[in-house]
Amino acid sequence: xRTDSRAWALAGLISDLLSPPVVWGVLAFPIAFSQxxxxxxxxxxxxxxxxxxxxxxxLYIVWMVRTGRITDLHMRVRSQRLKPFIVSMAFTTxxxxxxxxxxxxxxxxxxxxxxxxxxxxxxxxxLVWQISxxxxxxxxxxxxxxxxxxxxxxxxxxxxxxxxxxxxxxLKRHTPPQIxxxxxLGAALAWVIFCAL
Numbered sequence: 001x002r003t004d005s006r007a008w009a010l011a012g013l014i015s016d017l018l019s020p021p022v023v024w025g026v027l028a029f030p031i032a033f034s035q036x037x038x039x040x041x042x043x044x045x046x047x048x049x050x051x052x053x054x055x056x057x058x059l060y061i062v063w064m065v066r067t068g069r070i071t072d073l074h075m076r077v078r079s080q081r082l083k084p085f086i087v088s089m090a091f092t093t094x095x096x097x098x099x100x101x102x103x104x105x106x107x108x109x110x111x112x113x114x115x116x117x118x119x120x121x122x123x124x125x126x127l128v129w130q131i132s133x134x135x136x137x138x139x140x141x142x143x144x145x146x147x148x149x150x151x152x153x154x155x156x157x158x159x160x161x162x163x164x165x166x167x168x169x170x171l172k173r174h175t176p177p178q179i180x181x182x183x184x185l186g187a188a189l190a191w192v193i194f195c196a197l
Contacts, residue, residue: 007170014167015074018160020137024115025054027141028108031148035105045104052095053115057088076173078130085123092116107148107194114140114193121185132174135182138164140190147194 016022028046036042061084064070070080096112118136125131139161146154161183168174174182 011167011170014163015134015171015173018134018138018164018167019074020133021054021058023137023141024111025050027145028054028111031107031111031144034148035107044102045099045108048098048102048104049095049108049112052091052098053088053112056091057084060084060087074173075133078126081126082123085119085126088119089116089123092119110193111144114144114190117193118186118189121189122182125181125185130174130178131185132168132179132182134164134168135161135174135179136186136189137182138186139183140186143187143190144194147190 028049029042032042032046032049033039036045058073061070061073061075064080064084065073070084071077075081075084092112092115096109096116099109099112118140122131122133122136142154142157142161145157165176165179165183168179169176
């Protein structure tokens with residue numbers, strides 16, 4: 001196998017493992033466990049978040065790919081992003097409402113609110129420009145980890161932002177400005193939602 005083939009496979013693996021649904025689905029559990037009064041509650045809150053914010057939109061995208069409506073799971077064609085974004089916003093709004101209605105700790109509805117606003121902003125930008133959803137997601141997630149669990153954890157995970165940027169650039173899915181813009185959007189929004197609200 002050629003070196004560039006290995007690098008291509010590695011970049012693809014990074015893009016899959018650090019894709020927005022995976023990142024936020026994994027992050028929901030430590031956040032829920034840090035906030036809930038019991039393990040059962042934590043699992044319930046995290047499961048609601050993962051099912052509605054992460055899993056449901058991914059299943060919709062998989063269906064869209066299998067029926068030929070979009071070309072791939074990472075939605076590299078900008079014009080194909082709108083419907084998945086709308087579906088994601090609908091399920092994330094439902095998650096925000098359900099978590100609040102069931103009395104989840106305030107951080108969990110904030111997590112859903114972050115996802116909702118981020119998806120809305122990314123959808124609006126995607127109408128005219130190909131911004132990096134991966135970049136927004138990983139930058140926002142690393143900042144949220146730093147804000148909720150301490151700056152040491154955020155600094156330890158900060159290299160993941162560079163790793164994701166490299167993968168997206170190597171796969172030629174984005175340009176440097178698209179990745180930087182996504183990262184700045186995700187981080188700025190995380191700061192506003194988790195510090196200012």
